[in-house]
Every structure is written in structure tokens, then in C-alpha cells.
Amino acid sequence: MTSAVTGYFATLGSDTPPLAYEDIELSDMIMHFGHNARESHPIIFWRAAEYKRNKDIPTVVVDPRRTGTVMGYEDINAKNSVHIPILNGDISFLNAIAHVLLKEHKDVIDWDFLKKHANNWKEYVDGVLKDYSPEQVQDRMGGKNHEVSPATIRQVAKMFAEATRKRLVRAKGKQKGGYGGVIIMWGIGYNQHIHGQHNVISIINLLTLTGNLAKPGCGPFSMTGQPNAMGERFAGGLTGRLPFNQSLKNTAHRKHMAKHWGVPEKNLINAVNGKNPGYAIGMMERALKGDVKAFFFVYATHIDLPDQYNLVRPAISKTFNVVQEIYRHAPNNLYADVIFPAATWGEVEGVYISSERRINICQKAAEPPKGCRPDMDMVIDKAKGIGKLLGVDVEKALPYKRKKDGFYDAQEIFRDVVRASAGTDTDLTGILEVEKLDKTSPYEQLEELRGIQWPAPTYEIAQNGGTKRRFMLQESGWENKPYGYFRTKNGKVNMKLVHQDYSDREKLTKEMMKFGVEDGLYTIDHLDLIKKVRDKGLTPDMPDEEHLGKKWHGVPKDKYPYWFGLGVVYEHFHTAKSIRSPTTRRLVPEMYVEMHVDDAKDLGIRDGDKVRVITRRGSLEARAQVGTNSLVKPSRNSVPRGYMFGPWNLSVADSADPKKNKWLANGLTSRIWDPVSGQVDFKKSACRIEKI
Ligand SMILES: Nc1nc2c(c(=O)[nH]1)N[C@H]1C(S)=C(S)[C@@H](COP(=O)(O)OP(=O)(O)OC[C@H]3O[C@@H](n4cnc5c(=O)[nH]c(N)nc54)[C@H](O)[C@@H]3O)O[C@H]1N2
Ligand SMILES: Nc1nc2c(c(=O)[nH]1)N[C@H]1C(S)=C(S)[C@@H](COP(=O)(O)OP(=O)(O)OC[C@H]3O[C@@H](n4cnc5c(=O)[nH]c(N)nc54)[C@H](O)[C@@H]3O)O[C@H]1N2
Ligand SMILES: [Mo]
Numbered sequence: 001m002t003s004a005v006t007g008y009f010a011t012l013g014s015d016t017p018p019l020a021y022e023d024i025e026l027s028d029m030i031m032h033f034g035h036n037a038r039e040s041h042p043i044i045f046w047r048a049a050e051y052k053r054n055k056d057i058p059t060v061v062v063d064p065r066r067t068g069t070v071m072g073y074e075d076i077n078a079k080n081s082v083h084i085p086i087l088n089g090d091i092s093f094l095n096a097i098a099h100v101l102l103k104e105h106k107d108v109i110d111w112d113f114l115k116k117h118a119n120n121w122k123e124y125v126d127g128v129l130k131d132y133s134p135e136q137v138q139d140r141m142g143g144k145n146h147e148v149s150p151a152t153i154r155q156v157a158k159m160f161a162e163a164t165r166k167r168l169v170r171a172k173g174k175q176k177g178g179y180g181g182v183i184i185m186w187g188i189g190y191n192q193h194i195h196g197q198h199n200v201i202s203i204i205n206l207l208t209l210t211g212n213l214a215k216p217g218c219g220p221f222s223m224t225g226q227p228n229a230m231g232e233r234f235a236g237g238l239t240g241r242l243p244f245n246q247s248l249k250n251t252a253h254r255k256h257m258a259k260h261w262g263v264p265e266k267n268l269i270n271a272v273n274g275k276n277p278g279y280a281i282g283m284m285e286r287a288l289k290g291d292v293k294a295f296f297f298v299y300a301t302h303i304d305l306p307d308q309y310n311l312v313r314p315a316i317s318k319t320f321n322v323v324q325e326i327y328r329h330a331p332n333n334l335y336a337d338v339i340f341p342a343a344t345w346g347e348v349e350g351v352y353i354s355s356e357r358r359i360n361i362c363q364k365a366a367e368p369p370k371g372c373r374p375d376m377d378m379v380i381d382k383a384k385g386i387g388k389l390l391g392v393d394v395e396k397a398l399p400y401k402r403k404k405d406g407f408y409d410a411q412e413i414f415r416d417v418v419r420a421s422a423g424t425d426t427d428l429t430g431i432l433e434v435e436k437l438d439k440t441s442p443y444e445q446l447e448e449l450r451g452i453q454w455p456a457p458t459y460e461i462a463q464n465g466g467t468k469r470r471f472m473l474q475e476s477g478w479e480n481k482p483y484g485y486f487r488t489k490n491g492k493v494n495m496k497l498v499h500q501d502y503s504d505r506e507k508l509t510k511e512m513m514k515f516g517v518e519d520g521l522y523t524i525d526h527l528d529l530i531k532k533v534r535d536k537g538l539t540p541d542m543p544d545e546e547h548l549g550k551k552w553h554g555v556p557k558d559k560y561p562y563w564f565g566l567g568v569v570y571e572h573f574h575t576a577k578s579i580r581s582p583t584t585r586r587l588v589p590e591m592y593v594e595m596h597v598d599d600a601k602d603l604g605i606r607d608g609d610k611v612r613v614i615t616r617r618g619s620l621e622a623r624a625q626v627g628t629n630s631l632v633k634p635s636r637n638s639v640p641r642g643y644m645f646g647p648w649n650l651s652v653a654d655s656a657d658p659k660k661n662k663w664l665a666n667g668l669t670s671r672i673w674d675p676v677s678g679q680v681d682f683k684k685s686a687c688r689i690e691k692i
Pocket of ligand 3: 001188225226
């Protein structure tokens with residue numbers, strides 16, 4: 001989700017999805033970018049679909065594939081459901097919509113809002129007018145088989161304008177500022193690009209231009225993947241960040257956290273001055289070079305990061321690895337020097353946060369197996385040990401006592417988190433006010449209210465379930481709010497014209513394609529090159545399209561004519577245990593690759609054939625799923641010609657030993673990452689198909 005985080009920060013000055021799920025039922029149009037909601041967020045999809053059925057709102061799905069999300073909306077009303085089969089051209093598409101609105105639907109441009117509440121809007125307006133007409137962007141509309149014609153761009157712009165007008169009409173009535181307009185949701189198919197951060201900024205630009213921001217029923221809505229990714233963001237889980245949307249580089253923020261953490265500020269200053277390890281990929285490269293000596297793996301299959309064979313496996317084979325895990329079969333364990341067995345969600349107490357900023361309670365239902373302890377307890381104890389070595393007064397920093405059952409009190413620690421959030425962007429201290437006055441504990445409040453949306457800085461706000469919507473003073477009753485309309489330096493939204501420019505594409509992509517292939521080549525030594533590729537909105541790989549149309553054995557061994565994209569499949573969840581559930585085993589038992597009927601014909605591949613998908617970096621085995629009448633399950637989405645698609649969920653599932661694994665998706669992917677967000681591009685590999 002890191003592209004969303006840095007995109008929100010760059011524009012709104014805060015990692016905040018500004019709206020709530022109930023805004024769905026106030027909107028006049030919903031768009032999804034790189035988001036197959038029907039498979040990945042089915043509850044949200046069916047909520048939006050139900051609303052479409054009741055109110056007949058238009059919907060747009062931007063995705064190279066015709067997914068179930070596309071078809072589901074079409075089943076409700078095909079006339080106001082549009083599918084845009086774009087491949088990588090999203091920035092150009094969004095800029096082109098802005099262009100059309102500025103030229104042909106001038107009444108929906110919110111000049112007043114721009115003048116009062118936005119920075120750099122003139123550059124944006126001038127830039128999209130100059131370079132992004134629907135005709136000018138045709139070279140970036142995905143290329144062959146992903147065509148998005150000027151007429152289609154104008155059609156979507158018209159729908160966008162009509163939905164925005166509905167809000168403007170309501171605003172003329174009693175409704176202050178109006179409600180409704182356009183909600184843009186996006187998923188990981190949108191974030192997972194080197195230019196993912198720019199993708200996000202281009203959504204917020206368009207919404208700002210038209211005033212579809214910081215009002216009920218409109219705005220940017222990032223759909224988070226992992227159940228508690230928002231919790232991690234709240235807690236400052238990205239390199240260079242502190243909890244509560246604070247920055248390590250900001251002196252006031254640093255002092256605030258040093259005080260609440262009970263650590264000397266100089267430790268944090270050391271962290272600022274230290275060489276940035278470069279997020280996940282940078283750390284792996286440094287490990288390979290011998291500069292990183294040890295890893296501590298919790299909560300993900302880290303050994304399945306991109307460029308497995310050339311980067312990750314060789315790197316973690318050199319380091320000392322500690323794994324904190326709940327499953328004996330977890331793939332990380334195979335590379336562990338030490339394993340700490342953890343208790344899992346039903347065996348611990350705690351809280352987690354959903355996409356609409358709602359903090360929910362997780363209640364303990366069973367005792368952990370003997371010897372397994374909550375992650376929190378293990379982290380506290382390790383912190384005590386490490387703190388001692390660093391000369392920190394650990395009894396003051398972590399003054400927690402164990403309960404009778406031997407575990408720390410999760411609620412006491414939650415209170416401490418709430419206390420430390422005082423005066424920050426995510427202030428939750430109203431929860432403690434409620435506890436003081438009404439004698440209901442934080443957990444009781446979360447239970448009664450079915451969650452509280454951060455921030456909840458006062459008694460009244462906490463008692464009302466937190467802050468539904470953010471910005472433009474929608475957080476009413478927050479007297480000591482540390483910012484004005486938006487949380488930027490001057491209180492205005494930062495617009496930023498982001499570009500997509502394919503003029504040097506071949507030359508630059510050629511350089512990108514060397515990583516993972518040439519020995520001794522590290523991305524951390526070529527950040528300027530990567531930034532250039534990002535700022536031009538390019539892909540890390542490019543298929544050799546001149547070899548399309550050939551039989552599989554006729555394609556030269558060093559040519560990769562097809563795109564290979566990866567995403568989620570409904571029946572699976574993530575990687576580590578997908579195949580261990582009897583239901584998934586029965587429904588989608590093996591790795592498959594979605595293939596267009598005509599591509600299969602060209603290649604000489606039949607439905608159900610076993611194939612090998614090969615990129616410059618590695619390969620995997622899969623069953624060819626040809627067309628939507630395929631006998632290979634689940635046979636659900638249709639891919640455009642030239643584009644192959646597989647789920648990454650079975651990555652490490654067929655063998656507990658990743659070395660023997662046939663389905664390792666990230667053996668194929670590129671390691672190219674954005675130096676600002678850390679995001680790697682999982683969606684755009686060039687591949688060759690061979691029959692096995
Ligand atoms: N059943 C199930 N649900 C899950 C998960 C799971 O494993 N199983 N995992 C959860 C997690 S952690 C996450 S992050 C989410 C992910 O769920 P989604 O956000 O829906 O992500 P993906 O399926 O990876 O990609 C969505 C779509 O992006 C499209 N896409 C690829 N390239 C581009 C492009 O250049 N532009 C555009 N516009 N679209 C593109 C792909 O074709 C794909 O259909 O799902 C969550 N929900
Ligand atoms: N090629 C490609 N790769 C991708 C993606 C893609 O689109 N394409 N998507 C990426 C995305 S969005 C995501 S979110 C990742 C997810 O993919 P993975 O990182 O593979 O995620 P999980 O399988 O959820 O791994 C979680 C691990 O945490 C362990 N665990 C679960 N609960 C607990 C607990 O309470 N305590 C502890 N200590 N451990 C626990 C599980 O046993 C498991 O080993 O994959 C990413 N990889
Ligand atoms: Mo995710």
C-alpha cells in the first residue's frame with residue numbers, strides 16, 4: 001500500500017483515506033482503477049453493486065482484463081458500465097479526462113476551490129491542456145489490444161462531469177457544499193508500479209480539479225489489502241516514518257516520539273543520518289553485498305519478495321534470519337536460524353484498522369498452544385533486551401507488567417498508544433476522556449460502537465464513533481486541530497502534474513531489464529536511472545512484440561513477446577497457507593495462466609496444456625486456461641490478446657520447500673522499485689510461453 005501512503009502524503013499531507021464506506025451510498029459515480037473488487041474486496045464490491053442496482057449510478061472499471069468486477073456491473077446495467085482495458089496508461093488517461101473537462105465541461109471545474117485550497121493548480125491545468133488531449137495520449141493507451149479511443153475518453157469524461165454536476169445542483173439547495181459526485185477506488189493493481197505513487201497523485205489531481213474532495217459522497221478511496229495494513233501505517237511501519245503520520249525528519253515529531261517512547265532523541269537523529277537501507281529491495285541488495293547481516297521476519301512471506309532466484313534467495317542464504325511465525329509450514333521458516341512461535345489472532349487480544357480508518361477490536365477466543373506467545377509480548381521482551389544494550393532505561397520506556405496469565409495487557413498498551421497520539425494528526429485521546437467520564441474502557445467503547453474511526457481527539461468525537469470524514473473542517477469539534485483545511489504547510493492540497501512520456505521508453509527499459517540478469521548490478525547504485533523511469537511512467541519490462549503470433553517453439557529463447565501480470569484469485573488468500581485449506585484445494589488446486597483463445601492458437605497451446613511461463617529472471621509451471629469456457633478452474637476473467645495473467649497466491653504452496661517450488665511467481669518478477677515509496681512493480685513482466 002506504500003504508493004497510496006506516499007501519494008496521500010504528497011497531496012493531502014497525511015496518509016488518510018478521507019472518506020468512509022457509507023459514502024458509497026452518497027456517490028453519483030464509482031470508478032475502480034487496478035482493482036478487481038469482486039474477487040479481492042467482495043463485500044465492498046457487492047455493496048457498490050447493490051447501490052448501482054438501486055440508484056443506477058454509472059461505474060467505470062479500469063483494468064487490462066475483463067474481470068468479474070467489470071461483468072458484475074454490466075449485468076446490472078451494461079449501458080452505464082464502462083470497461084477501460086488500459087495497460088499502464090492510467091496517468092495519461094486521467095490527465096486526458098482532466099483535459100476534456102477543462103475544454104468541454106467547464107462548468108464542473110471548481111475554480112473557487114482551486115484558488116482557495118490548492119497549490120500548483122495552474123501548472124496542472126496548463127500541463128494537461130498542453131500535452132494530454134485524448135488524441136495526444138494515444139501512444140500511451142496501452143498499445144495493441146488495450147486501445148482506449150479518444151471517443152471513449154470523452155465518454156468517461158462526460159459521465160464524470162454529469163456525476164459532478166449532481167453534487168453541484170445539490171450544493172445550490174440547502175446541503176452545504178453538497179454531497180455526491182465521484183468516488184475513485186483503487187487497488188494493488190494500481191499501486192504496484194514503479195510510478196504507483198504518481199498513479200495515486202493523478203487520481204487526487206483530477207478529484208481536486210473538480211472539487212470531488214473532502215465532501216460526503218466523493219473522493220479518493222484506497223482499498224487496503226492486508227487485514228491490518230492500515231494498522232501498520234498508523235504505527236509508522238514504513239522506513240523514515242514515525243507513528244501517527246509523523247516524519248522522522250521533522251524535529252517536533254521526533255521530539256514527540258522520543259518523549260513517548262522514552263528513548264534519547266539522539267537515537268532518532270542517528271536514524272535520520274544513517275544511510276537509508278532502501279526498503280525491502282535495497283536491504284536485500286545490501287545483504288547480497290554483505291552490508292546487511294541479519295533479518296527479522298514477521299507477518300509476511302519475505303522470502304517471496306521479487307527476483308527470487310537472482311536476489312532474494314542468494315541474499316537470505318547469507319544472512320542470520322529470525323522468524324516469528326504461527327505456522328510450522330511457513331516458507332520463511334526454511335531460511336530461519338531461529339524461530340519464535342507466535343500466537344495468532346483468535347488467541348490474542350488487540351486492535352486492527354480497516355480502509356475507512358476504523359479501529360476494530362479483535363477478541364481472544366482461545367488460549368494459544370503451549371510455548372506460543374503473542375507477537376506483542378515477544379516484541380516487548382526483545383525491545384527490552386535490545387534497549388538495555390543501547391543504554392535505554394527500559395523499565396521507564398516499557399513500564400508494562402504481566403497479567404496473571406503471564407501475558408502483557410494489550411488494552412493497557414493500547415491506552416499508552418492513545419496517550420502518545422495526543423496532539424498528532426491521528427489524535428485518539430477522546431477515548432481516554434470517555435473512559436474517565438463514562439467509566440467505559442477503550443475496548444468496551446470499540447465493542448459498543450463497532451469500531452472508532454481515527455482521529456477521535458475529543459470526548460464528543462470519540463463517543464460518536466470517531467471522525468467519519470476528513471479535511472475542509474469536516475472534523476468538526478476538534479478545537480486543537482494541528483492543521484487547517486488540509487494537513488500541508490499552507491493548508492492547501494498539493495497538486496502535482498505527473499507525466500507519462502514514452503519517447504525514450506525502449507532505451508530506458510532496456511537498461512531496466514538488465515537488473516536480475518547481469519551479475520553485480522544493483523538498483524541501489526542506479527537510483528537516478530530508476531527515478532527517470534518512474535517520472536516518465538514506464539514499465540520495468542517490455543515484451544518483444546515482433547515475435548507475437550509465432551508457435552511457442554518458434555519464439556527465440558531470448559525473446560519474450562507477451563505481458564505477464566499477477567494478481568489475486570477469489571478462492572485463495574495470500575501465499576503461505578492457500579493450498580492447505582480443503583476448499584481451496586478443491587476449487588483452485590493448481591497454478592494456471594489466463595490466455596486469450598487466439599494467442600493460444602498462435603502458440604499451439606490447447607486448453608489444459610501444461611506450460612512454462614518464462615521471463616528474463618525465472619520461470620514457473622502453470623495450466624493453460626484458454627478463454628472463459630476453459631475447463632481449468634476458475635475460468636472467470638478474460639485477458640486481452642498479448643497479455644497472460646496468473647495468481648500469485650500459490651507461490652510457495654505446492655512444496656513446503658521453496659527450492660522445489662514449481663509455482664514461485666516472484667521468481668519471474670522484476671526488482672525495480674520506487675526510491676520514494678519502496679514499491680516494486682509486480683504487474684508488468686515480459687514473458688515467453690513454452691509447452692511442457
Ligand atoms: N480472495 C482474496 N482476496 C484478497 C487477497 C487474496 O489473496 N485473496 N489479498 C488481499 C490483498 S493483501 C490485496 S493487496 C488485495 C489486492 O486486490 P486487488 O487490488 O484487486 O489487486 P490485483 O488482483 O493484484 O490487481 C487488480 C487488477 O489490476 C489489474 N492491472 C494490472 N495492471 C494494471 C494497470 O497497469 N492499470 C490498471 N488500471 N490495472 C491494472 C489486473 O489485471 C487486476 O485485475 O486483495 C486483498 N483481498
Ligand atoms: N508477484 C506478486 N507478488 C505479490 C503480490 C502481487 O500482486 N504479485 N502482492 C503482494 C501483496 S499485495 C501482499 S499483501 C503480499 C502477501 O503475501 P505474503 O507475504 O506471502 O502473505 P501471507 O501468506 O499472508 O504471509 C503471512 C505470514 O505471516 C504468518 N502469520 C499469520 N498470522 C500471524 C500472527 O498472528 N503472527 C505471526 N508472527 N505470524 C503470522 C503466516 O503464517 C504467513 O507465514 O504478497 C505480495 N506479493
Ligand atoms: Mo496486499
